Amino acid sequence: MSRIADQNTNQDSNQIQVRHLVKEYKRKKNKGNVRKALAGMFRPDYEVLRAVDNISFTIGRGEAVGYVGPNGSGKSTTIKMLCGILTPTEGGILVNGIVPQQERMKNNKKIGVVFGNRSLLWWDVPVIESYRLFQRLYEIPPNRFKENLDRFTEIMGIGPLLGIPERQLSLGQKMRCNIAAAFLHNPEIVYLDEPTIGLDSESKASIRECIRRMNEEEKTTFIVTSHDFQDIETLCRRIILINHGRVVVDDDMQKVKLDFNREKRIQFEVDSNPWYHKGMPSMEGVRITDEKPHSITLEYDVEKVSSIHIMQQVSKLCEIKDVAISGRDIEAIIRDIIRKDNHSI
Numbered sequence: 001m002s003r004i005a006d007q008n009t010n011q012d013s014n015q016i017q018v019r020h021l022v023k024e025y026k027r028k029k030n031k032g033n034v035r036k037a038l039a040g041m042f043r044p045d046y047e048v049l050r051a052v053d054n055i056s057f058t059i060g061r062g063e064a065v066g067y068v069g070p071n072g073s074g075k076s077t078t079i080k081m082l083c084g085i086l087t088p089t090e091g092g093i094l095v096n097g098i099v100p101q102q103e104r105m106k107n108n109k110k111i112g113v114v115f116g117n118r119s120l121l122w123w124d125v126p127v128i129e130s131y132r133l134f135q136r137l138y139e140i141p142p143n144r145f146k147e148n149l150d151r152f153t154e155i156m157g158i159g160p161l162l163g164i165p166e167r168q169l170s171l172g173q174k175m176r177c178n179i180a181a182a183f184l185h186n187p188e189i190v191y192l193d194e195p196t197i198g199l200d201s202e203s204k205a206s207i208r209e210c211i212r213r214m215n216e217e218e219k220t221t222f223i224v225t226s227h228d229f230q231d232i233e234t235l236c237r238r239i240i241l242i243n244h245g246r247v248v249v250d251d252d253m254q255k256v257k258l259d260f261n262r263e264k265r266i267q268f269e270v271d272s273n274p275w276y277h278k279g280m281p282s283m284e285g286v287r288i289t290d291e292k293p294h295s296i297t298l299e300y301d302v303e304k305v306s307s308i309h310i311m312q313q314v315s316k317l318c319e320i321k322d323v324a325i326s327g328r329d330i331e332a333i334i335r336d337i338i339r340k341d342n343h344s345i
């Protein structure tokens with residue numbers, strides 16, 4: 001397992017500190033059939049589920065971290081504890097030097113939170129009225145409120161939506177209004193849990209652009225959970241991968257790509273494929289994945305064989321018209337790491 005969590009970065013490494021964090025949920029056991037379920041209503045039998053299992057990391061000011069993992073791995077539970085919504089079973093959290101659960105309001109003033117499946121806005125009042133309520137709640141001075149409102153209305157393209165109640169907005173419009181709401185009080189840290197879920201590519205792009213700008217221009221710290229790896233790749237320099245409530249990888253995104261990307265793919269367009277219907281002679285670390293009369297696709301292990309060597313072998317037998325080399329994307333890499341981790345449990 002690779003970790004940078006406890007290394008000192010050259011940023012303020014103390015903004016978020018998570019130490020040996022555990023969250024257990026107590027829930028009623030599934031009784032299996034209706035008769036047992038009815039009996040269980042009177043004599044409930046409980047089981048304990050460890051959703052977060054001894055997680056530690058440190059996040060510095062201005063970092064943008066992708067917090068990823070399969071369904072049910074404990075991402076939202078972690079985010080809720082960081083926000084102070086849930087209390088840890090064991091372990092500790094310090095955000096800007098305070099314990100979020102103990103000083104909820106003080107913590108709330110410095111953070112912004114967006115849960116993709118839950119709205120921050122009031123359902124039946126115009127969006128601008130929800131924003132005005134936030135202004136009062138977070139005690140945002142009028143000048144700053146106006147400045148931020150103008151800025152985020154422009155960035156998120158929500159000018160025409162401000163007078164409309166949330167219930168009349170589309171999913172993408174709602175999410176853009178929610179993202180703007182999360183930024184109105186100049187939060188130092190923003191937690192985004194599935195911020196682009198169910199959105200079209202244009203809405204996704206404007207949300208990513210807003211996050212990227214806030215991270216670059218304001219040095220806002222971001223923790224983003226998403227199953228959309230384009231979110232993670234475009235926004236985050238660091239990735240924390242969790243599986244079954246434990247940290248499996250905590251590292252720089254580019255390093256993860258290099259370390260776990262041993263397999264590459266090389267595609268040749270050729271005048272005539274010499275191995276078509278005949279099979280390819282064995283070459284260590286190379287396997288053929290697709291072959292047509294005028295093209296050959298091979299996958300190879302970069303630690304066993306070089307692309308140059310493969311090109312030399314192919315060019316001895318036919319004329320190469322074009323060649324393209326590609327690595328696996330981060331999503332495929334993460335899938336592989338999780339598969340291996342599941343086997344090792």
Ligand SMILES: Nc1ncnc2c1ncn2[C@@H]1O[C@H](COP(=O)(O)OP(=O)(O)OP(=O)(O)O)[C@@H](O)[C@H]1O
Nearest residue numbers: 025027049051069070071072073074075076077078
């Ligand atoms: N309130 C709760 N009571 C009991 N169990 C819960 C509760 N909330 C979550 N869980 C369980 O805790 C585990 C972790 O859930 P969590 O929502 O943190 O996962 P996640 O990684 O965010 O998943 P997803 O990607 O599906 O959103 C799951 O097994 C879930 O069923």
